[in-house]
Amino acid sequence: MHSKLEKPNSRRSRHLHWFAPAATFVLIVFTWRVCVAVFHVSPAILPPPENVAFAFARHFPALFRNAAVTFLEAILGFTVAAVFALTLAALFAFSASSKRALYPYAIAMKSIPLIALAPLVVAWFGGDLVSKVVLAAIISFFPILVSASDGFRAIDPDAFDLFRSFSASRRQIFLKLQFPAALPQIFAGLKTASSFAVVGAVVAEFIGAQAGIGLMIKSSSYYLDTDITFAAIIVAATVGLMFFGAVSFLQRMFVFWQPVISSAESGIDSAESMA
Amino acid sequence: MPLQNKPIDSALGPKRAIVSAANLSKVYVRSNGVVRAVEDVTFDINPSEIIVVVGPSGCGKTTLLKLLANLSKPTSGSIIWNGISAPKSSFVFQKPLLLPWRTLEDNVLLAFDLRGNTSAKQRCERARSVLDALGLTEFRAVYPNQLSGGMAQRAALARALVDDPEIVFLDEPLSAVDELKRESLWVEFRRIWNQRNVAVLWVTHSVREAAFLADRILVMSPSPGRISHEICTELPVTRNLTTLFSQDFLALTKTIKDALQTGEAK
Numbered sequence: 001m002h003s004k005l006e007k008p009n010s011r012r013s014r015h016l017h018w019f020a021p022a023a024t025f026v027l028i029v030f031t032w033r034v035c036v037a038v039f040h041v042s043p044a045i046l047p048p049p050e051n052v053a054f055a056f057a058r059h060f061p062a063l064f065r066n067a068a069v070t071f072l073e074a075i076l077g078f079t080v081a082a083v084f085a086l087t088l089a090a091l092f093a094f095s096a097s098s099k100r101a102l103y104p105y106a107i108a109m110k111s112i113p114l115i116a117l118a119p120l121v122v123a124w125f126g127g128d129l130v131s132k133v134v135l136a137a138i139i140s141f142f143p144i145l146v147s148a149s150d151g152f153r154a155i156d157p158d159a160f161d162l163f164r165s166f167s168a169s170r171r172q173i174f175l176k177l178q179f180p181a182a183l184p185q186i187f188a189g190l191k192t193a194s195s196f197a198v199v200g201a202v203v204a205e206f207i208g209a210q211a212g213i214g215l216m217i218k219s220s221s222y223y224l225d226t227d228i229t230f231a232a233i234i235v236a237a238t239v240g241l242m243f244f245g246a247v248s249f250l251q252r253m254f255v256f257w258q259p260v261i262s263s264a265e266s267g268i269d270s271a272e273s274m275a
Numbered sequence: 276m277p278l279q280n281k282p283i284d285s286a287l288g289p290k291r292a293i294v295s296a297a298n299l300s301k302v303y304v305r306s307n308g309v310v311r312a313v314e315d316v317t318f319d320i321n322p323s324e325i326i327v328v329v330g331p332s333g334c335g336k337t338t339l340l341k342l343l344a345n346l347s348k349p350t351s352g353s354i355i356w357n358g359i360s361a362p363k364s365s366f367v368f369q370k371p372l373l374l375p376w377r378t379l380e381d382n383v384l385l386a387f388d389l390r391g392n393t394s395a396k397q398r399c400e401r402a403r404s405v406l407d408a409l410g411l412t413e414f415r416a417v418y419p420n421q422l423s424g425g426m427a428q429r430a431a432l433a434r435a436l437v438d439d440p441e442i443v444f445l446d447e448p449l450s451a452v453d454e455l456k457r458e459s460l461w462v463e464f465r466r467i468w469n470q471r472n473v474a475v476l477w478v479t480h481s482v483r484e485a486a487f488l489a490d491r492i493l494v495m496s497p498s499p500g501r502i503s504h505e506i507c508t509e510l511p512v513t514r515n516l517t518t519l520f521s522q523d524f525l526a527l528t529k530t531i532k533d534a535l536q537t538g539e540a541k
Contacts, residue, residue: 156370156372158368158369158372159372161341161346161366161368162366162368163389164346165344165346165365165366165444166386166389166390168389172389176374176385180374180376181374183376256376257375257376257418
């Protein structure tokens with residue numbers, strides 16, 4: 001049987017998939033090094049890349065330990081947010097009146113800056129794990145709620161009629177149609193939330209913490225150890241990237257019917273079609 | 276070819292109808308006025324009968340189909356079932372609407388999943404039988420994104436037939452299939468209906484499709500949607516691609532076209 005899905009130009013696109021970000025990285029580091037040399041920038045303002053690499057190597061155990069703390073806070077906050085947001089989105093799918101009653105408040109809460117909430121949350125829950133988890137959960141909650149809520153609603157009306165023609169109950173329609181059909185949107189929200197959760201945990205660590213990448217960034221910048229600050233920022237970004245990658249992997253597992261086209265590949269396709 | 280203006284009392288046919296529409300009307304109230312989608316429609320659907328409703332786009336065919344399939348409520352009139360409850364029915368839409376996360380076989384078994392009360396053995400037997408009849412057995416483990424348009428629509432038909440409905444409603448199911456493939460699917464569908472003793476209400480705007488498939492043709496006129504003519508065909512029960520070139524078929528298509536034109540002129 002002829003498959004309608006065309007496989008991407010596999011070897012070439014795999015190479016390009018890795019080459020493009022690697023080339024960008026080299027270009028950024030090169031530009032950074034040249035700027036530091038040409039403008040004689042003080043290492044306390046902008047350390048050269050090799051200083052950051054040395055700081056990374058020297059403080060690797062501390063960076064790893066603190067990154068693990070931040071990752072734990074982020075993943076717990078993300079999980080709490082996913083459970084609450086999906087439950088609320090499901091409630092909205094079943095009851096339009098509950099959505100009318102609660103959705104405006106959810107959106108209003110979304111507009112409050114996290115940095116404004118952080119001191120309050122730390123005051124209420126203390127400087128330990130719970131306050132970090134709560135802040136990571138608050139910031140992750142809305143992307144999941146909005147994407148899941150939209151996903152449950154964006155169903156072809158004929159698909160509803162198809163289920164009704166088989167005498168499906170409201171519960172069956174939700175579990176066998178709405179939920180699986182909304183998975184692509186749910187995962188889009190989960191991917192956004194995964195990066196936000198790390199941001200939430202780091203911001204909470206700025207306000208009050210015993211450990212974590214946020215604390216390391218704060219204390220190193222206080223002592224003008226800018227090379228350590230940079231190393232910690234890179235580690236925080238790596239934690240966010242790993243989290244995002246893990247959710248993307250789960251997406252490929254659970255939303256297997258949807259072809260995953262990376263932005264790099266789609267760019268190549270459009271460039272080729274233009275040629 | 277007999278061409279009759281449909282009188283309302285012809286609803287009481289010789290056979291005992293499984294579904295009867297009596298003075299059925301559906302009115303939509305929109306911001307720009309009232310739309311009378313279906314008005315005063317009366318007819319019967321008899322067991323094992325293939326009825327094709329033909330009419331121009333927007334004449335209310337799909338509305339009529341959804342009223343009879345109990346997917347929409349009439350504004351006035353009634354639907355009478357020959358039994359205590361509505362007959363077991365299924366619906367085939369313009370799009371195949373296969374669920375992309377289910378294999379072809381699991382899509383076909385959807386009716387059992389939703390209606391329940393069937394043993395695993397029975398499900399397997401029914402799925403095998405219907406997939407076999409539609410030539411889909413070798414694709415049972417394939418996901419919908421790997422199926423062609425015609426094959427996906429055959430899978431949608433298999434899903435509609437799997438739990439032996441008494442009546443199948445089809446809303447222009449072949450509108451997205453190319454002309455050549457469509458004709459071979461007409462032959463296939465007609466053969467399957469003949470084997471399965473199932474009543475069919477098929478909606479189309481294609482005159483040739485209506486002429487080939489139907490035992491009885493209801494011609495709808497637009498604004499408001501009414502049945503203007505009822506045409507009984509004299510084509511043989513078993514039909515194949517050569518039927519499309521027969522004198523009877525050509526005469527029938529002309530009769531339907533004339534009915535459509537007079538219906539629109541009214």
